[in-house]
Structures are given as C-alpha cells and as structure tokens.
Amino acid sequence: MIEELLPASVAAVEARIDDDAAVAAADEALLHPEEAALVAQAVAKRRREFAAVRACARQAMEKLGVPPQPVLSGRRGAPRWPDGLTGSMTHCDGYCAAALVRTADLASLGIDAEPHGPLPEGVLPVVTLPAERDRLRRLSVARPDIHWDRLLFSAKESVYKAWFPLTGLWLDFSEADIDLWADPGFDVPGHGGLRAELLVPGPTVDGRRVQTFEGRWTVRQGLVATAVPVPHG
Structure with a gap:
C-alpha cells in the first residue's frame, strides 16, 4: 500500500501487527539492546508496535544493500538512519x-497511515485551517464514503515527517495549507x-528554497495512507 505511493528508488516494507502475545514476544526479541532500552518502561502495545x-x-535497509542496524531516536523522537x-x-492499530531511500535519490521522505475513520470530536478545528475545512466540506459532499478529515490529518503528519529532517524545526498544523484531490476515475479504494x-x-x-511539498494518498483495507517524497534539484 505505501510502496505504490512512492518513487521506485524507495524501499518500502509494511506489515500487519499480530495481536498474539507469543508473536509479539518474538518480535520484541528481535530488538537490539539499545532499542529495547528505549521502550523498557512502555506498555506491551507500544513495545509491539x-x-x-x-x-x-531493517528489511528496507536490506533491500537497499545496507546491513541491518538499530534504529534509535534523535531530536523530537525522529528516527536516526544509517549514513x-x-x-x-x-x-x-494493526x-x-x-520507507527508506538513499539520500542521493531523495532529499527527504515522510509517510503516515491512519485508521479510516472520522477524527475524534473537537480535533478538526485544532489541526486545520479555515480554507482547508472549506475544501473538506466540498470533498465530503462529492465523496461522503471517504473520511477526508482523517486523510488530511495523515497528510499533515507526512508533511511534518518530510520537513523535520531538512530543518530540525517544529512545523505546526497551521503552518502548512494542504489541498487534496482524487485521481480521475476515482473509486473505492480511493487514491489521489x-x-x-x-x-x-x-x-x-540543493541551494533553493522549497515552499511546496507534493505527495500521494490512498484509502484501502480500512486505512488511509499518505506519502510525501522531497526530490533534489
């Protein structure tokens, strides 16, 4: 699902998280000691995820020919990737x-997945701009089977994840105005x-100021997913 939203140079790996306790314990056993220390006090669900x-x-690293290694956390919890x-x-949930790529191929990359359901009550005004809410209303009239509010939230998450490695700065929800559109012939599962x-x-x-990020989205298998690759040049 994520892979189809990204350029061919990106190695993407996805998985369904099994709730079975034995499988979860086996997954946790695969953690490097430095990683395990980061979630030693976390609840079981957090450790499993x-x-x-x-x-x-690590599977994505292998696809790119890079030896698998620990993925630790840097500033604001952002993952620290191999050179x-x-x-x-x-x-x-579930x-x-x-998604990994060589820095020679992309400057940055952000992905996000969310359950395909409405945002909790009261969240939408906090995470959106008035112009975005106007566009969401029009989209919802055209395709009420899509939870556009959740899709927009996911897009904002992907934009932030693409932004942070390039700046090291926080990006507030109000600091990016996001427009969504559906591809021609749009149906379910949707994409755009x-x-x-x-x-x-x-x-x-690469020496130029970037004021626009572009990306892709899809809705399928009970999820919404978004991806924002930032190219060079």
Missing part, C-alpha cells in the same frame, strides 16, 4: 510500515494527490 516497525525498517539513508516510519503550501520559510534543498 515499536518492534514491528523497526523490523520493517547515506533517509526515511520515515509509521504505525497505527499496521506498520517503513496532495499539495502542501508551507506558510513559513521552507527548507533549503
């Missing part, structure tokens, strides 16, 4: 994915594109 998504990340790689991870206009000075990539 943490282990499963890192297993995906020469950049990427993103995501997990939600699903996880990791997204465009994020950064409302603060964007990152400098």
Whole structure:
C-alpha cells in the first residue's frame, strides 16, 4: 500500500501487527539492546508496535544493500538512519510500515497511515485551517464514503515527517495549507494527490528554497495512507 505511493528508488516494507502475545514476544526479541532500552518502561502495545516497525525498517535497509542496524531516536523522537539513508516510519492499530531511500535519490521522505475513520470530536478545528475545512466540506459532499478529515490529518503528519529532517524545526498544523484531490476515475479504494503550501520559510534543498511539498494518498483495507517524497534539484 505505501510502496505504490512512492518513487521506485524507495524501499518500502509494511506489515500487519499480530495481536498474539507469543508473536509479539518474538518480535520484541528481535530488538537490539539499545532499542529495547528505549521502550523498557512502555506498555506491551507500544513495545509491539515499536518492534514491528523497526523490523520493517531493517528489511528496507536490506533491500537497499545496507546491513541491518538499530534504529534509535534523535531530536523530537525522529528516527536516526544509517549514513547515506533517509526515511520515515509509521504505525497505527494493526499496521506498520517503513520507507527508506538513499539520500542521493531523495532529499527527504515522510509517510503516515491512519485508521479510516472520522477524527475524534473537537480535533478538526485544532489541526486545520479555515480554507482547508472549506475544501473538506466540498470533498465530503462529492465523496461522503471517504473520511477526508482523517486523510488530511495523515497528510499533515507526512508533511511534518518530510520537513523535520531538512530543518530540525517544529512545523505546526497551521503552518502548512494542504489541498487534496482524487485521481480521475476515482473509486473505492480511493487514491489521489496532495499539495502542501508551507506558510513559513521552507527548507533549503540543493541551494533553493522549497515552499511546496507534493505527495500521494490512498484509502484501502480500512486505512488511509499518505506519502510525501522531497526530490533534489
């Protein structure tokens, strides 16, 4: 699902997270000691997701010919990747994915997956701009079977994950104006594109200021997924 949203240069691996306790224990046994220390005090669900998504990340490393290694956390919890790689991870109930790419091929990358359901009450006004809410209303009239509010939230998460490695700065929900659209012939499962206009000075990539991120989305298998690759040049 994630792989189809990304350029061919990206190695993406996804998995369904099994709730079986024995499988969960086996997954956690695959953690490197440095990783296990990061979630030693976490609840079982958090440890299971943490282990499963890192297993995906190591498989993605292998696809790129890089020896699998620990994935530790840096500033604001962002993953620290091996030299020469950049990427993103995501997990939600029952699903996880990791996407990695060589820094020679992409400047940055963000992915996100969410359950395909409405946002909790009161969240939408906090995470969206008035113009975004206007567009969501129009989209919801055209295709009420899609939870566009959750899709927009996922897009904002992917934009932030692509932004942070390039800047090291926080990006507030109000600092990116995101437009969503469906591909021609759109049906279920749905798919389409997204465009994020950064409302603060964007990152400098290869000597130029980038004020727009573009990406793709899909809705399928009870999930919404978004991906935002940032190219060079």
